[in-house]
Amino acid sequence: NAGVTQTPKFQVLKTGQSMTLQCAQDMNHEYMSWYRQDPGMGLRLIHYSVGAGITDQGEVPNGYNVSRSTTEDFPLRLLSAAPSQTSVYFCASTEWEGSAEAFFGQGTRLTVV
Amino acid sequence: DQQVKQNSPSLSVQEGRISILNCDYTNSMFDYFLWYKKYPAEGPTFLISISSIKDKNEDGRFTVFLNKSAKHLSLHIVPSQPGDSAVYFCAASAKSSGDKLTFGTGTRLAVRP
Numbered sequence: 001n002a003g004v005t006q007t008p009k010f011q012v013l014k015t016g017q018s019m020t021l022q023c024a025q026d027m028n029h030e031y032m033s034w035y036r037q038d039p040g041m042g043l044r045l046i047h048y049s050v051g052a053g054i055t056d057q058g059e060v061p062n063g064y065n066v067s068r069s070t071t072e073d074f075p076l077r078l079l080s081a082a083p084s085q086t087s088v089y090f091c092a093s094t095e096w097e098g099s100a101e102a103f104f105g106q107g108t109r110l111t112v113v
Numbered sequence: 114d115q116q117v118k119q120n121s122p123s124l125s126v127q128e129g130r131i132s133i134l135n136c137d138y139t140n141s142m143f144d145y146f147l148w149y150k151k152y153p154a155e156g157p158t159f160l161i162s163i164s165s166i167k168d169k170n171e172d173g174r175f176t177v178f179l180n181k182s183a184k185h186l187s188l189h190i191v192p193s194q195p196g197d198s199a200v201y202f203c204a205a206s207a208k209s210s211g212d213k214l215t216f217g218t219g220t221r222l223a224v225r226p
Contacts, residue, residue, distance in 0.1 A: 104156030
């Protein structure tokens with residue numbers, strides 16, 4: 001019972017580099033989302049998807065892209081990393097958009113130097 | 114504009130006593146409230162929730178109280194155990210905004226043996 005799997009767990013990037021944070025879920029959930037957690041800020045929604053082929057922006061989308069080609073996968077792309085993107089990133093899935101009880105991955109700790 | 118606020122960043126409680134974690138919100142459209150628990154290096158896990166049509170929900174040692182007129186909710190843990198030591202996030206959602214979760218900044222609970 002893997003649930004939500006995120007890779008990598010840790011990453012260090014140089015300013016301007018790009019990378020993709022991977023997220024996969026095996027629960028056949030339609031709704032997936034990406035959050036970032038910063039000290040004193042709680043978890044903030046970056047992007048979300050209500051199903052394969054459908055994505056939308058959350059509260060802090062700038063500098064990030066997402067796509068949803070399959071139900072299982074929801075990768076988050078950093079186009080040109082900036083120090084302000086240093087954060088812990090969490091992927092989450094829920095059975096449907098109206099179900100607020102989300103399952104979270106273990107997180108990716110990203111440092112941009 | 115922080116719509117969900119947890120004004121106490123930390124709380125320390127003796128084992129066996131009651132832990133009370135508080136959360137305030139400003140958006141009157143919120144109609145569903147949740148508490149998540151987070152251990153270090155792990156993703157948040159769902160703990161308990163309450164709909165706005167109720168004022169109390171109980172699950173074992175955990176009880177959530179909702180005071181809609183005061184826009185306040187609280188999580189009671191009785192009795193507190195050392196394994197309850199974690200960061201607790203309050204979250205809220207509204208059907209009018211697609212049930213997307215808005216999180217508070219978290220309260221770190223330490224239960225002393």
